Amino acid sequence: MIILAVDSSSKVATAALMKDDKLLGEITLNDKKEHSIILMSIIQELLNNNNLSIDDIDGYVISKGPGSFTGLRIGMATIKGLSLGSNKPYISVSSLDALAFSVSNFDGIICPIMDALRNSVYTSLYKGEYTCCSNNNASNLPIKLERLLDYSALDIDELIEIIKSKNEKVIFIGDGVDKYKDYLIDNCPNSYFPPNHLNLIRASSLGEIGSALLKNGEYDDPNSAPVYLKKSQAEREYEQRMRL
Template sequence: MSLILSIETAVSVCSVALHEEKGLVGLLELHQENVHAQKLMPAIKSLLDRAGLESGDLSAVAVSEGPGSYTGLRIGVSTAKGISFAHQIPLIAVGTLDALAFQVVDMVEPGSFVVPMIDARRMEVYSKVFDYGMKEKEGLRPVIIDEDSYATYLEKGKVYFCGDGSRKITEVIDHPNVRFLNVSNSAKSVGDLATEKFIQKDFVDIAYFEPNYLKEFRVLKSKKNPLAL
């Protein structure tokens, strides 16, 4: 029996899940800001304890690879790498936006589109575009939201926006085909996609794998003290 631990820390939610061949075994989520560093490992232990399992029972570890919060991704990936290395089990990387879109695939109708979004700076988001069957129509990229964003898809059918970046759509786009789905990033959908990757042996190299930050992380200097970071 394969047992996969999945980790989602790309956004504010700290989420962990366990999957086996038959599906979800357990899920634990904390919807709190800036708790990943303190709560991730205790959450994993609690989830395993509830299932009567130990980390040595795991067959693989999956992690949301980004884009998203630099700190959140770093903590999630570092933790996943550590567990994978310690138990010599495969590491599986799942795109954060892919996992977000997968949550809504059963909520949309034929002819529509799904646009998962993660909040970036100001009016910018990281997004992808999928059709109703989860076929990728537009790859991962940063988008500055304006009134013409996603106009091509909106003219073709309903467009379902989801994720913490989708609130920016309400500020600038007024179109009858705009729809919103209130779903958050979750380790459950990371694990759902990771299960298929495990079957296909689609693993990443533990030593060289890095999160997809999409943009180079920048350290800003203090305005009060120009000599300090």
């Protein structure tokens, strides 16, 4: 089964090709180019480098957010178009799940944080659970993520208080680390941080999660929508004007 996974939920544009459990290739661009300009080009480059065409893809994985409103819409529209055009299934996976999966062997609380502006972050809390020794089903992931907190948009201080109540060591991962690392070190005991490159959402992590779901026959309805968690700035400004 050949899977194309794409994420455009942040400033990063990333795509990966997977064949069964093998990563065929991955392209990750962390610059300021618009996703609408570069997304299809990196998908095409991946296909060309692996001597594949879009007809060879058996299923698609896309980030459903949270993250950039515009980026999420571009990514979702791209994958929906490819899915409908090829009559192949797609499934959406949380960008927070993908970040947590990159450090799923950490023996404490895993806390992805994505910058949500206004001193807040998109976040959740996880524990990694190994399943490879008890389950030989190849379609299941060797590491299962147990989510301890619903996907949330929280003030950074509110998140710190929640983590302190757990009284465990915690690893922070995501683009929010760049902004809040010093503050977290000062205010959150037992904080850990991964190498910087892991703070970027990787399409390969997204693809590994989504591939297992697709193999189990799970897929999205064509009408599925991104998960934003917060209202856009335009919506907030409109509501504010309506209250005046």
